[in-house]
Amino acid sequence: MLTKRIIACLDVRNGQVVKGVQFQQLRHAGDPGELARRYNVEGIDEVVVLDITATLESRQALARTINAVAREIFLPLTVGGGIRSEDDAAAAIEAGADKVSLNTAALRNPELITTLAHRYGSQAVLVAIDAKRQADGFGVFVRSGTTDAARDAVEWARQAQARGAGEILLTSMDRDGTKAGFDCELTAAVSDAVDIPVIASGGAGTFDHFTDVFTRGRADAALAASIFHYAESSVRELKTYLRDRGIPVRL
């Protein structure tokens, strides 16, 4: 049976892992290679490296960081942040990424999804959606969450799939870093609208939040950062907890 994936996210700035709250107030959380090695031993299923300042400061995800992580782990590795062109994606993949995550660039130029899906296969193309609750549903924000894209998150996820995206990385901006739980309504709405896997992100604080997002939220995978970085809880403890509640995981 296909298991639910637990994914660790490394938000990287200048080669170091940092973590913020609602996309602000960054604090230092360690060396990316070291964290990846620890997660691998603990049984993480996948790692995402996001160069969080790339979009704003016009930088590409650092090949050095990707390399440092890819050397430590033999697990699927996704790289995002500032991937704006086919060349940016090629550089990340050559450095050791298996998948690239497109956000702002995909909205601005949806054809990039198709171009990359043709070149590397859909499985290599994630579309990241930063969503925020609005009066009439869930809106999409871009440029590291600073700009309202005036798009509906569910509709955009559907279109991203049609363009060739292989997975959706869905972040609730309202919940990001708050540890108040995933936005299960948002996740379920997107998961029901597409056939490709949906990775839920933003808000993980307790093990029950993961149970919720895999059941009520109908997520295929859940991504977290803070809960793992500061060694608050280990990946293995989380997976054991989920297995005991009937959720299939790799242990």
Add this chain to the structure above:
Amino acid sequence: MIALIDYGAGNLTSVKKALTALQADFTVPSSVEACAQASGIIVPGVGHFAATAALEGQWLQSIGAAVADGVPLLGICLGMQWLFEGSDEAPDVRGLGVIRGRITRLQNDPDRRLKVPHVGWNALQFNRSARLFDGLTSGSQVYFTHSYAAPVTSECVASTEHANAFASVVERDNVFGVQFHPEKSGDAGLQILRNFLRVCGASSANAAAGRRC
């Protein structure tokens, strides 16, 4: 020397990193002559079956000849699918045809929320013992990402369940195929690659002994 075949489908970086970590002696040959001299051949690949059209002609002939000569061959993901006669994904492109059968699209199952593509970690159910399984137990989890798959036939040594069972590992004489990505499947995946390298080492030692006789 292992020949890692680059036919432009996806990237070779992950497979190279895994082979490097296992201290394997490998090369990415630019001409087909390397196949005959290789101690083993790996055909990796992700993406659309149509990409294997790049192997039609010289590569297909040379790899086919090397395999007939006893050189071990491992196909990974799309590379495994290419071992079969063909695929519904690209009906005009022929596979190597060393394993009988045809690749078909995976079934989804909306009631059980089973999606296609099949992405993530799933279990290998061993159907019988196989050289690739040394050091592993049935139920080992490995990483898949695909929409098409091979049928469960007599060459299927491990199967995996999504909506239906499909062949996740095949073995026939010196030909091996894995539908998942061993280079992305943690320790279990590295063990499978290590087992293939051991098969290659053993067969090249035999070939050397044969030449001496």
